[in-house]
Amino acid sequence: MVRADFDRSLEDLQAELVGLGEMVEKAIIKSMDALQRRDLAMAYEVVAEDDLIDAKRFELEEKCIDLIATQQPLAIDLRTLLAVLHIAVELERMGDYAEGIGKICMIIGDDVPVEIPEQLSRMATLGLTMLRRSLQSLVERDTVLADDVWDSDDEVDALYDNVCHQIFLDMGQHPDTIEAATHFLWVAHDLERIADRATNIAERVIFLVTGRFGRYVGPAAGD
Amino acid sequence: MQNLDPILQTRGLNVYYDTKKVVTDVNLDVARNRITAIIGPSGCGKSTLLRCFNRMNDLIPSARVEGQVLFDGLDLYGPDVDPTEIRYLIGMVFQRPNPFPKSIYDNVAFGPRINGFKGDIEEVVVRSLHRAALWDEVKDRLKSSALSLSGGQQQRLCIARALAVEPRVILMDEPCSALDPIATLAIEELMRELSEHYSIIIVTHNMQQAARVSHYTAFLMVEESRVGFMVEFGESRQIFTNPEDERTEAYITGRFG
Secondary structure (H helix, E strand, O other), X not given: OOOHHHHHHHHHHHHHHHHHHHHHHHHHHHHHHHHHHOOHHHHHHHHHHHHHHHHHHHHHHHHHHHHHHHHOOOHHHHHHHHHHHHHHHHHHHXXXXXXXXXXXXXXXXXXXXXXXXXXXXXXXXXXXXXXXXXXXXXXXXXXXXXXXXXXXXXHHHHXXXXXXXXXXXXXXXXXXXXXXXXXXXXXXXXXXXXXXXXXXXXXXXXXXXXXXXXXXXXXXOOO | OOOOOXXXXXXXXXXXXXXXXXXXXXXXXXXXXXXXXXEOOOOOOHHHHHHHOOOHHHHOOOEEEEEEEEXXXXXXXXXXXXXXXXXXXXXXXXXXXXXOOOEHHHHHHHHHHHOOOOOOHHHHHHHHHHHOOOHHHHOOOOOOEHHHOOHHHHHHHHHHHHHOOOOOEEEEEOOOOOOOHHHHHHHHHHHHHHOOOOEEEEEOOOHHHHHHHOOEEEEEEEOOOOEEEEEEEEEHHHHHHOOOOHHHHHHHOOOOO
């Protein structure tokens, strides 16, 4: 290995990116917990902690820029750095959605008894799985897994349509809950976007490994 | 890649120094009015390959060439080909600027003069200096010694000297390795301009230079069992972002050996 130092920097960068992913994962879990339990203190924490996620994203971005400027990366090294840059932004935006859910918890408050649509927690679970698997596909450079993450997005989209439909029905039947229900629409939207961002991460992993944009095409079917 | 219009082609090209093979079975197409970079580690035969394109290897007594080098279909190693004539059509610029110890003007006029050029030689000198992006810097001192120029200017003068005999192809062997970064960028800029009218082949150790300046890149390698074989050829943007062969990737990312 001629570039041991650079290789170490790339490994560290990936470890930090996965670390950012874990911060985002915790934020999403916490935001949904806060919503389920109507825990305003916890919701506030999610909102406050988003600053840490933002800071980490900029730190990663700076490290990528330093390495691009000082190491003149090419081929797989260049694609790795571009992928890290992109994925850091995706993760940071996912953090913003968790923050958004935290803010909605604070707006809904803890006094009105409203039932939370069950599809929301299902959407969150799916989105979290997609996030974890997209980062796993990054660590393992696994394009098949990345492609699989991409497929899962359809399920989240279907749940989103389903929950929106149900929320609209509820609004008609219980006009007194329209305000809370509108907020749930936003939560559903945030969760749907979280899954989209996980899909974007998977897309970047495919780019990192193959140098191509779009769905993974295996060697037999491609070329 | 499908539309590559070749001006030069090698077919089954092998080069030997005495019995030692230094270029092995190279089949390379050089695109017309484009820049082709040849990269590879030291001793991979890239300069030897470059010299095959204008028969400069003829000047090395122990060198022997097998296979074909086609210049618009004409075999450069065919029986009726005059190597001197070939070297006008396929000019060369070397690693170190090597102007003659004459005036700037005489350096550029040298080729056309010994070539028996009958037209307006001054016009050729002015045009060549313009094309080599040197005119503005030397127009008031054409009678000064070429050796009074800076390294970067000397190299552009050598390019002007090559252009004066109306070549179709310019071979460049590490043309910037003796130049500072600014002079290097000036030569690279010039190469891009020249590639509108000339086909250029550049041998370079500088991967970033190959990536910046060339349209196509050929990667040559040396192994224990064979020397100077081509591993990969493709559009430079593909070679430098997503090479197909893992040996190319190892080399351009600096993880070779």
